[in-house]
Amino acid sequence: MYQPLVGRDGHVTGIFAQANDVTAACLAKSELRGKVWQLETAKSNQAFQLRFADRIRELDDAGRIGEAVCEMLGTRLGAARVWYADIDGASGMAACRCDWTPAGFPGQAGRGIALEAFDPAALMVLRNGGQVADQPVWRKHDGAGAALLVPYVKAGDLKAVLAIEGVAPRTWQDEALALVAEAAGRTWPALEAARTRNELQTERDQSQYIFDAMVEGFAVLDRDWISLRMNAEGLRLAQRSAGEVIGRSHWDVWPELRHTDAERAHRRVMDTGKTESVELFHRLPDGRHVWMEIRTHRSLEGGIAFFFHDITQRKAAQEQLAVADRRKDEFLAMLAHELRNPLAPIGAADDLLQMGQVDPARVRRTSEIIARQVRHLSSLVDDLLDVSRVTRGQVELVMEPVDMRQVADDAIEQAMPLLHARRHRLALALPPLAPFVTGDRKRLVQVLANLLNNAAKYTPEDGRITLAIAVELGQVILRVEDDGIGMAPELVEHAFELFTQAERPSDRSLGGLGLGLALVRSLVNLHGGTAAASELAACFPSRCRAARRKGTPPAIPGLRARRKSHRSGRCGS
Numbered sequence: 251m252y253q254p255l256v257g258r259d260g261h262v263t264g265i266f267a268q269a270n271d272v273t274a275a276c277l278a279k280s281e282l283r284g285k286v287w288q289l290e291t292a293k294s295n296q297a298f299q300l301r302f303a304d305r306i307r308e309l310d311d312a313g314r315i316g317e318a319v320c321e322m323l324g325t326r327l328g329a330a331r332v333w334y335a336d337i338d339g340a341s342g343m344a345a346c347r348c349d350w351t352p353a354g355f356p357g358q359a360g361r362g363i364a365l366e367a368f369d370p371a372a373l374m375v376l377r378n379g380g381q382v383a384d385q386p387v388w389r390k391h392d393g394a395g396a397a398l399l400v401p402y403v404k405a406g407d408l409k410a411v412l413a414i415e416g417v418a419p420r421t422w423q424d425e426a427l428a429l430v431a432e433a434a435g436r437t438w439p440a441l442e443a444a445r446t447r448n449e450l451q452t453e454r455d456q457s458q459y460i461f462d463a464m465v466e467g468f469a470v471l472d473r474d475w476i477s478l479r480m481n482a483e484g485l486r487l488a489q490r491s492a493g494e495v496i497g498r499s500h501w502d503v504w505p506e507l508r509h510t511d512a513e514r515a516h517r518r519v520m521d522t523g524k525t526e527s528v529e530l531f532h533r534l535p536d537g538r539h540v541w542m543e544i545r546t547h548r549s550l551e552g553g554i555a556f557f558f559h560d561i562t563q564r565k566a567a568q569e570q571l572a573v574a575d576r577r578k579d580e581f582l583a584m585l586a587h588e589l590r591n592p593l594a595p596i597g598a599a600d601d602l603l604q605m606g607q608v609d610p611a612r613v614r615r616t617s618e619i620i621a622r623q624v625r626h627l628s629s630l631v632d633d634l635l636d637v638s639r640v641t642r643g644q645v646e647l648v649m650e651p652v653d654m655r656q657v658a659d660d661a662i663e664q665a666m667p668l669l670h671a672r673r674h675r676l677a678l679a680l681p682p683l684a685p686f687v688t689g690d691r692k693r694l695v696q697v698l699a700n701l702l703n704n705a706a707k708y709t710p711e712d713g714r715i716t717l718a719i720a721v722e723l724g725q726v727i728l729r730v731e732d733d734g735i736g737m738a739p740e741l742v743e744h745a746f747e748l749f750t751q752a753e754r755p756s757d758r759s760l761g762g763l764g765l766g767l768a769l770v771r772s773l774v775n776l777h778g779g780t781a782a783a784s785e786l787a788a789c790f791p792s793r794c795r796a797a798r799r800k801g802t803p804p805a806i807p808g809l810r811a812r813r814k815s816h817r818s819g820r821c822g823s
Contacts (some may be wrong), residue, residue: 253603266603268617270624278631289578295429296571298326302433310525310547312444313348319437320350323414327426331415333358334437337408342366344411376401377408381431383422398422400434412437439465447547447557465559472553473520475500487542487560489535506533515546516554523548529561541565592623636696636769647690647776654685654694654719654726661698662717668706669715679718685726693773700766701730709734737783745783746771 255264302322309315316334324332333349335358342365346358365373372382376399383398398420402410412434446464467484471477477495485492495503507513507530515526527545534540541564546556599616639645662676669676687694698717705715709732718729737745746767771781 306440316348324350329414330417379403402438467558470555519546651686652689652691657694660695664699665702672711675714677716705732742783746781
């Protein structure tokens with residue numbers, strides 16, 4: 251930045267120049283954009299998978315399911331053609347059942363492709379259950395270049411193939427391969443279930459083998475709600491025996507289902523004949539609560555047939571995704587706020603420097619403001635870079651014998667400005683013999699400094715913080731105790747997770763990005779330990795002995811650090 255210096259006569263008498271190195275900030279911003287892109291990509295893929303599952307779940311015909319799968323994958327991936335084919339090993343043919351193509355590109359539906367037209371190596375990979383990508387997979391085929399083929403192998407036999415084709419060869423990214431694999435994983439069971447359901451709806455005399463081999467629970471009720479059949483998987487899911495179910499009223503066996511969405515759906519289907527699907531939170535006889543998805547169809551006799559399966563894991567995954575997405579949004583909003591705050595004083599300083607006739611003292615004070623805010627920005631960027639390196643496994647520890655009392659001295663020196671600013675009293679309890687561990691001195695200092703800074707931030711002014719080092723049962727124990735605001739019980743469990751934040755005042759006086767304690771746990775884990783927020787906040791298992799400060803240190807890995815709550819029982823953060 252260049253500014254003219256104007257004399258009293260109005261003429262320029264010199265130039266004031268100032269430069270700031272913003273390399274780290276620019277690199278961090280670029281890396282942050284990459285992380286945000288990854289998060290948004292993951293969010294977009296998850297949203298697509300949910301739409302995909304919802305779309306095929308509402309279909310009960312195999313042909314319509316196949317068409318929907320081809321259309322959704324083709325549109326999502328920008329493909330030239332997507333098709334699905336059943337494989338007949340006896341005839342050596344692949345029969346294309348359905349496809350999707352944009353306008354002007356030849357379709358495949360209804361055609362047969364001889365397996366001998368496939369590249370032998372590619373066909374072998376497909377038969378072994380592997381995907382084939384980034385290479386031509388058949389010797390002669392119309393219009394398409396390389397393709398991605400996903401097989402369905404059952405009982406050792408290649409049963410079907412899902413193909414995504416492009417006009418030109420394409421390098422498939424990991425995200426796209428994972429998306430296709432998950433979609434295919436949903437497609438094969440959906441197609442099989444749809445075909446089974448169609449057979450059950452049109453054929454009353456299906457075999458008991460097929461009935462009991464289904465991967466979903468299945469039951470048939472007559473018009474008077476008497477259970478006529480329930481397959482083995484259904485009895486297993488319901489934790490009932492056939493004698494407890496067959497021939498009895500459905501509502502006598504499960505009275506708790508009265509006046510629920512399941513009963514209302516069953517009655518509507520029996521009245522209208524229109525298939526319905528509901529999700530029900532249900533208590534099993536063993537006391538466990540599970541989520542069940544129930545799809546109800548009207549039977550030929552006027553009763554109903556319904557399929558059901560346990561979706562507890564899927565619901566938990568959806569909840570975790572929602573929590574992670576909410577935390578990501580909160581973090582990005584908080585990061586934008588923290589990065590924007592220093593810009594106001596920097597901008598004001600810039601306006602001041604652009605004013606004519608700035609005296610040297612004011613220039614110096616203004617430069618100090620800019621330098622201070624740049625240091626704050628650099629600190630935020632350093633935290634982001636540290637978290638990024640640790641989570642990607644790019645941190646290399648320099649392992650050497652380390653005196654933990656010297657680690658405490660260095661950590662206290664780093665935390666002292668904040669302790670002084672908030673007028674905290676720091677009490678030390680150090681052992682007479684210096685405990686040594688084998689570790690990375692710089693990273694261990696970072697662990698303890700983060701704990702002290704965190705305690706200082708969340709302890710009211712004039713508070714008391716205690717740092718104690720002890721050796722117990724062959725382990726070095728670091729205790730950080732404060733009389734601060736503590737944590738709510740629901741926060742204690744997640745205190746060391748990335749982006750976890752307690753509620754803070756509207757003025758954000760307690761600041762932070764939720765990175766400090768996450769770094770503590772990650773660095774502790776790299777040293778072979780664990781971290782938790784409770785009566786014990788951070789632990790490093792070791793076989794550490796005490797050694798005199800000037801003696802020869804034993805090369806012993808690890809330590810254990812404890813964080814104890816204050817007398818009221820609230821756990822200090």
